[in-house]
Amino acid sequence: MKFTWFNLMPWPFLPDDFRQRHRSVWVDIPNTLYDPRRGHFVYHQYMDQLEYADRLGFDGIGVNEHHQNGYGLMPSPNLIAAGLARRTSRAAIAVIGNSIALYNPPIRVAEEFAMLDVISGGRLLAGFPVGTSMDTNYCYGQIPALTRDKYAEAHELIMRAWTEDEVFAFDGKYNQLRYVNCWPKPIQKPHPPIYIPGGGSIETWDFCLDHDYNYSYLSFGGYLRGRALLQGYWDRVAARGKDESPYRAAFAQIIAVADTDADAEKLYAEHILYFFNRCLHVYPGFADAPGYRTVKTIQSGALSQLTEDMQRVFTKLTWKDLVEGGYIIAGSPETVRQRMEEMIRGLRIGHVFCLFHNGNMPDEKTRHSTRLFAERVMPHLRDLWPEWKGDDRWWCKPMEERLRPEASLGGGTPS
Amino acid sequence: MNFRWIETARGAKVRVFEGGRGTPLLFLHGAGGLLAENPFLEQLAQRYHVLSPELPGYGESTGETLLEDMLDFALHGWDVAEALQLEKPHVVGHSMGGMIAAEMACLAPRDLGKLVLAAPLGLWIPAAPVPDLFALLPHEAAQVLFHEPARGTALLTGGLDFRNLEALRDFYIGNVKRLGMAGKILFPIPNRRLAKRLYRLRAETLLVVGRSDRLVPAAYVTRWQELIPRAQLAWLDAAGHMLPYEEPEAFVGAVSHFLG
Numbered sequence: 001m002k003f004t005w006f007n008l009m010p011w012p013f014l015p016d017d018f019r020q021r022h023r024s025v026w027v028d029i030p031n032t033l034y035d036p037r038r039g040h041f042v043y044h045q046y047m048d049q050l051e052y053a054d055r056l057g058f059d060g061i062g063v064n065e066h067h068q069n070g071y072g073l074m075p076s077p078n079l080i081a082a083g084l085a086r087r088t089s090r091a092a093i094a095v096i097g098n099s100i101a102l103y104n105p106p107i108r109v110a111e112e113f114a115m116l117d118v119i120s121g122g123r124l125l126a127g128f129p130v131g132t133s134m135d136t137n138y139c140y141g142q143i144p145a146l147t148r149d150k151y152a153e154a155h156e157l158i159m160r161a162w163t164e165d166e167v168f169a170f171d172g173k174y175n176q177l178r179y180v181n182c183w184p185k186p187i188q189k190p191h192p193p194i195y196i197p198g199g200g201s202i203e204t205w206d207f208c209l210d211h212d213y214n215y216s217y218l219s220f221g222g223y224l225r226g227r228a229l230l231q232g233y234w235d236r237v238a239a240r241g242k243d244e245s246p247y248r249a250a251f252a253q254i255i256a257v258a259d260t261d262a263d264a265e266k267l268y269a270e271h272i273l274y275f276f277n278r279c280l281h282v283y284p285g286f287a288d289a290p291g292y293r294t295v296k297t298i299q300s301g302a303l304s305q306l307t308e309d310m311q312r313v314f315t316k317l318t319w320k321d322l323v324e325g326g327y328i329i330a331g332s333p334e335t336v337r338q339r340m341e342e343m344i345r346g347l348r349i350g351h352v353f354c355l356f357h358n359g360n361m362p363d364e365k366t367r368h369s370t371r372l373f374a375e376r377v378m379p380h381l382r383d384l385w386p387e388w389k390g391d392d393r394w395w396c397k398p399m400e401e402r403l404r405p406e407a408s409l410g411g412g413t414p415s
Numbered sequence: 416m417n418f419r420w421i422e423t424a425r426g427a428k429v430r431v432f433e434g435g436r437g438t439p440l441l442f443l444h445g446a447g448g449l450l451a452e453n454p455f456l457e458q459l460a461q462r463y464h465v466l467s468p469e470l471p472g473y474g475e476s477t478g479e480t481l482l483e484d485m486l487d488f489a490l491h492g493w494d495v496a497e498a499l500q501l502e503k504p505h506v507v508g509h510s511m512g513g514m515i516a517a518e519m520a521c522l523a524p525r526d527l528g529k530l531v532l533a534a535p536l537g538l539w540i541p542a543a544p545v546p547d548l549f550a551l552l553p554h555e556a557a558q559v560l561f562h563e564p565a566r567g568t569a570l571l572t573g574g575l576d577f578r579n580l581e582a583l584r585d586f587y588i589g590n591v592k593r594l595g596m597a598g599k600i601l602f603p604i605p606n607r608r609l610a611k612r613l614y615r616l617r618a619e620t621l622l623v624v625g626r627s628d629r630l631v632p633a634a635y636v637t638r639w640q641e642l643i644p645r646a647q648l649a650w651l652d653a654a655g656h657m658l659p660y661e662e663p664e665a666f667v668g669a670v671s672h673f674l675g
Contacts, residue, residue, distance in 0.1 A: 138550065141603040145595040146483065285550035289602070291595025298588055 001344065001381050002395060004060030004094050005053030005370065006252065006353040009046050009080075010071035012360035013038060014278045024283035025070040027138045033070070042073070045363050047080060051087050051406075052367060053356075056374035059395075060092035060125065062353055064197075064218075065099055066132075067139040071279035071359075078112045085120035089404040092396045093120050096195050096216060096353070097127020101147055102140045105175045106154035107182065110161040114186045121402025122187035125395075127195040127216070128155060130204075134282065137289040145291030148203070150174045162191040193394045195250065200229045201297040205236045208248075214394040216250035218353065220280065223343040224326035226251055230347045246385050247350030247394045253343065254355045256330040257372040264330045267365055269319040272328060274359030276317055333376035340377065344384050351394070416456055416465075423494035427478030431499065432467040435460030438528065439501045440674070442466070443492065445510030445657075446536075446548060446597035447560075448473040451573030455663035462671055463505070468495045472596035479592070485600050485607040489518035493526070505674055506618075507531040509659055510630075511597055517609055517616070524617040531621045531670055532646075534631050534656050535639065539606035543634040549594060549602055562627040562655040570660050613642045620646040621673040623666065625654030647673060 011034060015021070022030060050061040063080045066072030074080055081095050093116060098109045117124040130136065130151050137144045153172045160168065161182040170177045186192055194213040198204035208215040215233055217226055230249060237244055256272065258264035322328045329339040344352065356373070357366045383389070416434040423429060432449070434456065440463040442456060449456075449469060459465045470491070471478040482488055492515055496504060505528040508516030513535025520530050536545065546559050554568075561567025577583045600607055620643050624636055640646060649669040654661040 137603070143602050144549075144598050145479075146599065283550070285547075285552050285555075289549050289598065290591045290593075291598050291602075293591075295588055295592060298591060 001384055002059040002092075002247075002351045003378055003381075004062045004092065004351065004353050005050065005058040006062035006064075006094070006096075006355055007046050007050055007357050008064065008066075008071055008355065009042075009073040010275065010279050010357075010359055011073060012042065012274075014070055014274075014360075018278045019281050022281075024286060025279055025281045026066075026134045027068050027283070027286045029068065029070045039073070043080075046073075046357070047083055047087075049357060049363065049366055049370070050080075050084055053370060053374075054084075054088040054091040056371060057378070058091055058354070058374065060094045061088065062094035062096055062125075064096050064127070065129070065135070067135045069134070071275065078116060081116050081124075082119065085116055085123070087406045089121065089402060089406055091123070092125050093123050094125040094195070094353075095127055096125070096197055096218070097129050099131030099136060099140075100128050100154035100158060101136060101142055101151040102131060103154070105177060106157055107161055107175075107177065107180060109154070110158040110182045111184075113192065114162070114182060114184050117186035117188055117192050118184050120398070122192075122398040123396045124186065124188065124192040125195055126192040127197060128158075128213075129197040133289045133292040134286045137292055138286050143291075144289040147292060148294070159191065162186060187399060188397055193396060195394075200232065201294065202232075202236070202300065203294060203297065205233050206240075209237065209240045209242055212242075212393070214248060214250055214351065216252070216351070216353070218252040220252075220254065220276070220327065222325065222327035223251065223253060223329075223347055227346055230349070234348055244348070245350065245388050245391050245393070246344075246348045247388060247391050249347070249349045250351035250353060251343070251347050251349045252353040252355060253340075254328040254358055255336065255340075255369070255373060256328060256356070256358075257333055257336050257369045257377060258330075259332060259372075261331040261335055264332070265319050268330065268358075268361065268369065271359045271361035271365070272322065272330075273317075273319070276322070276327075276359075279359055333372055336373065337377045337380050340381055341384065344381065350385060350388065350391070416453075416460065416467075421468075421495065421498040423478075423491065423498050425478070425481050425491065425494055427471045427476065427481050427491060427494070429468045429471070429476045429478075429495055429498075430474050431469075431495070432456065433465065435463055435465050437463050438674070439464045439466060439499075439504035441468075441492075441496060441501065441504045441506045443506070443508035443512030443515050444469065444473070445512050446594060446601060447510075447571070448593050450570055450660060452570075453660075455659040455667050458663060458667040459507075459670065463674070466499055466501065466504070470596060472592045479596055482596070483599055485518060485609075488515050488600055489522050492516070492519045493523060496526075503528045505529045505531070507533065507670060508535065509533040510656065511536050511601060511605075513537065514600065514605070514607075514609060517613065518607075520618050520620075521609070521612040521615040524615050527618050529621070529674055530616070530618040531623060531673065532639070533623045533666070534625060534628055534658060535622070536601065536605045536631060537607070537609040538635055538638050538642075539604055540634050540638060543632055545605055545635075546630055547603075548605075548630070549598060559629045560656045562625060562653055562661055566661070567655075567657060570657070610642055616643060619673075621649060621670070622646050623649045623651065623658065623669050625651050625656060625658040625661065627654065628656045628658075630656040649673070
């Protein structure tokens with residue numbers, strides 16, 4: 001099993017009446033709610049936490065891309081990843097990822113990811129999301145019905161730029177480049193492992209299987225709701241005749257560990273409810289621009305989308321609902337270990353993107369939960385897939401003799 | 416109205432509603448497509464040979480992937496006219512259809528009779544932004560589109576019972592297909608630089624707009640008049656953006672008076 005410590009980087013100072021006063025945490029969230037001077041401390045605290053996770057032995061540390069979003073302060077995850085690449089030397093740097101349809105030209109992603117791979121000594125996991133409709137269509141103005149076509153073209157360009165040794169001309173529909181010549185190129189050959197975050201479209205499953213990319217299901221619905229979706233993916237894997245290595249799939253999960261179950265609620269409930277109640281307050285008109293999802297995908301799941309008003313569901317959730325409904329995995333180390341095992345086996349996943357920092361959780365509590373997990377949970381979950389031991393097709397392959405610059409930066413060992 | 420199928424030279428299969436005799440009149444629908452009832456088409460067909468094609472992705476027409484940008488949409492309009500063997504048709508476009516009609520008239524200024532732009536989209540005034548059609552919730556749409564929103568909701572849904580989940584799903588998928596296509600020329604801002612081509616217009620032009628149009632407000636009427644100085648203007652009082660549906664008699668009256 002591989003565990004990646006992930007921080008969405010939420011803005012922790014949304015007002016108590018945020019829901020009542022504002023229609024959305026995303027796209028048109030009032031800019032005045034952001035305070036850059038406080039932001040200075042927020043960024044450093046979040047980056048410190050990622051470095052702390054590296055020192056505790058997490059396999060990866062992860063960042064992602066969102067725009068105009070009150071729970072995701074990384075319009076450019078590559079900037080954060082660059083900082084992490086200098087301050088760590090062990091963990092994989094998981095950038096999940098760059099929304100490649102948004103870069104003009106997308107060769108920029110090939111270049112920046114190559115830079116990250118080189119600086120980190122070959123530790124990059126490269127994510128290529130289509131991007132949510134909020135980010136891609138409403139914030140970045142991409143035409144919904146053409147987004148996937150543009151994505152496919154960007155993917156082709158980037159992979160060719162990484163793998164071809166000759167300068168070539170690229171005559172795309174969205175990008176025309178006379179001289180494609182990726183300088184530098186990544187350390188990992190033929191390219192860093194590719195992660196495709198998806199929301200359950202059949203097209204995305206097939207895309208992952210066509211290229212043997214990792215499929216990452218990222219939602220905040222938790223593992224009970226994730227099960228049906230991942231089952232669809234595994235059915236597709238079987239139908240396509242691919243091997244069933246659990247490392248083909250990753251899942252994101254909110255986790256909170258305390259000394260006892262009761263302590264977990266006492267310590268973390270306030271902050272996790274901040275996340276569900278304020279951070280997920282998204283105006284439904286921004287959720288799904290017409291044309292963004294294919295008709296085929298909608299037909300396979302339209303009714304659940306229509307009948308489930310997630311907004312209302314989230315506002316009514318209590319700590320008990322979150323735990324019992326499997327939205328979060330929280331409690332004592334033993335409780336968390338049991339639930340994690342159930343999740344990992346139930347979903348058949350080899351990678352977990354672990355969300356320990358949630359909403360407005362203070363640094364101290366985040367580290368407490370992270371450390372308990374690293375010391376008292378993670379070691380017991382390492383070998384859940386003995387028959388696939390050593391399957392590192394979706395993991396980074398760093399160079400052995402790489403520099404370890406953090407030693408001179410005073411990174412130290414965990415206290 | 417009857418309908419028939421044509422295939423354009425590009426390969427789109429298009430359903431065309433047709434009725435009446437006389438001078439050909441090509442009607443181009445808006446972003447929402449034709450509704451369940453289109454009484455103004457019947458009324459126009461009492462005086463003209465009305466042909467109302469549905470764009471790919473609308474109704475039963477297919478070939479969505481063939482049309483990607485504004486030039487594709489405008490050429491598709493002429494491809495349809497060609498497939499129908501129309502000689503200098505009057506071109507009447509509503510909303511997004513007005514935008515397409517104006518582009519067609521700029522591309523081939525001598526190939527049409529007269530031009531009617533009903534509450535046309537296609538321009539952008541920074542100080543008076545068009546509301547974002549693509550972020551409207553279903554219950555908000557009628558507020559923006561109709562003089563009388565309550566009546567508008569019934570017109571938009573065609574009296575469907577949304578407690579029937581099958582009907583709801585079909586409506587939702589239809590809406591996604593229609594607006595997915597419309598987004599190719601309207602998203603995120605309904606401006607594909609038509610303004611710089613309007614100097615090419617030769618056809619006599621009528622602008623017809625509803626007084627309570629909240630999608631394309633009065634500032635746009637002024638702008639259209641600046642760009643097409645010879646255009647005539649007709650205001651319909653008790654109508655919003657969906658003027659052909661809200662005031663069919665007045666709409667047909669204004670159009671017929673202009674076309675003669």
